[in-house]
Every structure is written in C-alpha cells, then in structure tokens.
Amino acid sequence: MVKFIQDTEIKQYGKRGYMFALFQCPICDKVFERPKHAGKNLIACRECAYKVLRVKRLKHGQRYTRLYRTWINMRSRCNNLREQHFKHYGAKGIKVCPEWDNFEVFKQFALENGYTDSLTIDRVDVTKGYDPTNVQFVPLKINAGKDKVVISEKLYFEIKKANKEEHILLPVLFAKYGVSGGAYYNARNRYE
Structure with a gap:
C-alpha cells in the first residue's frame, strides 16, 4: 500500500470538493498527489501499479485460443444463471470438477487426451458432469448427432x-x- 505523507489542498470538481494528499509509492519511492479518499486504497503509483497488475493478469496467454473458449463456455453453461444454455446444464446439476477451475490443469488434460482445434468437448455420460473420467474430444459431427432423436x-x-x-x-x-x-x-x- 502507498504511504500517506500529508494533506495538500481541497480542489473543486463540479459541485464537490475533494481533499488531496501526497502519497509515496512503495515500489519506486516516487511522491504523487491523489484525492485522499482514493489514495488510501492504492497499491502503488500509476506506473508501478500498471506493471504489477499487468504481470498478475498475464497468466497463460491463451485467451484467444479455441481451447480457452471451450473452457470458458463449459464453465459458463454450468455456473452462469444468465447463460443461454444453463437450463440444459447447470440447472440439471451438471457441474465442472473443481480442479478444472484452473485453465492450466484443463489444458494439460485436453492436450494429453488428444485435443485438437477440430474436435469438441463431449461428455460420455450425459447425466454426469465435466470431469476427467467423463470427458472425451470428438468431431462436431459425432457430438451434434448424439442428442438427435430419430422418429420411426x-x-x-x-x-x-x-x-x-x-x-x-x-x-x-x-x-x-x-x-x-x-x-x-x-x-x-x-x-x-
């Protein structure tokens, strides 16, 4: 957290006035001015905070890959009440195993079990959730045809x-x- 040094002055913004203060960055020791109420919650000056947060957020670099979208969509279908397909998954008790809350673990499983960008995720037993014992990767044609009921x-x-x-x-x-x-x-x- 930044170190409070001293109050400086009240500055007018619109109809409100804010007390400004000087703070010292714990990373680079730079002294900077911010509104006092906002400065109390800062971890560092803008430049250092940006660098710290950027490093924290850059976890796997897979955000734009098909496998990452598959992982996001799988978890959303099971956990997000507002998701269009939640009624077919989460509402019926279909869950994602806890270890797959970490993308890296899911990615490792997928790659070790034959995942390619031409395949889709498929639950072997449709009454059970997404976990390593119940998931396979198959072509879309096979996966899409599983749910089709053909009437004689x-x-x-x-x-x-x-x-x-x-x-x-x-x-x-x-x-x-x-x-x-x-x-x-x-x-x-x-x-x-």
Missing part, C-alpha cells in the same frame, strides 16, 4: 393420425410418446 416412420404416422382423427394437440402427443417437436418436424420433412 411408423411412430410419425401414428402421432399424425392421433392429431388429425382424435384431435389431440401435438404437444400432448409429444409428451405421451416422449419425443420433441423438433424430432417430429424433422420426421415430417423426412417422410412426407
């Missing part, structure tokens, strides 16, 4: 018939047969 032609026409002849609403039929609206409409495009 027979089931599609059975649902269609119940909707037309018995006047049962489609959402009720989707719930009864355990299919999604998207799967039904994909089947309609496929079979008609």
Whole structure:
C-alpha cells in the first residue's frame, strides 16, 4: 500500500470538493498527489501499479485460443444463471470438477487426451458432469448427432393420425410418446 505523507489542498470538481494528499509509492519511492479518499486504497503509483497488475493478469496467454473458449463456455453453461444454455446444464446439476477451475490443469488434460482445434468437448455420460473420467474430444459431427432423436416412420404416422382423427394437440402427443417437436418436424420433412 502507498504511504500517506500529508494533506495538500481541497480542489473543486463540479459541485464537490475533494481533499488531496501526497502519497509515496512503495515500489519506486516516487511522491504523487491523489484525492485522499482514493489514495488510501492504492497499491502503488500509476506506473508501478500498471506493471504489477499487468504481470498478475498475464497468466497463460491463451485467451484467444479455441481451447480457452471451450473452457470458458463449459464453465459458463454450468455456473452462469444468465447463460443461454444453463437450463440444459447447470440447472440439471451438471457441474465442472473443481480442479478444472484452473485453465492450466484443463489444458494439460485436453492436450494429453488428444485435443485438437477440430474436435469438441463431449461428455460420455450425459447425466454426469465435466470431469476427467467423463470427458472425451470428438468431431462436431459425432457430438451434434448424439442428442438427435430419430422418429420411426411408423411412430410419425401414428402421432399424425392421433392429431388429425382424435384431435389431440401435438404437444400432448409429444409428451405421451416422449419425443420433441423438433424430432417430429424433422420426421415430417423426412417422410412426407
């Protein structure tokens, strides 16, 4: 923390006046003036503080890599209530293992287990969270196809018939047969 030396003067900013004071930087011993209320919380002068914070923030240099975005998105899906896909992950109890809160640990795991920029992260058991025993890296085509439910032609026409002849609403039929609206409409495009 900076060392308080003495009060200097009150300076007017808009309708308010602020007491200014002299402080001494603990790193370079430079004496500088700042508003007294703000100076109490400073760690150093501007130049030294910038250097210290810059070194602290530069941890891995991976911010703009695909793997880093994968890590950020994985954690956001599980932890951020405002994230668009939280309802499919965090709200269902899917969690990221605590050791993966550190990007370097996650990166080491990924590289040791075949990660390349052409692969996506995939949970082997979709009911379990993200941890080293339940994660693999696969091509997007395989990962995207895992969640797709394909309705048989027979089931599609059975649902269609119940909707037309018995006047049962489609959402009720989707719930009864355990299919999604998207799967039904994909089947309609496929079979008609």
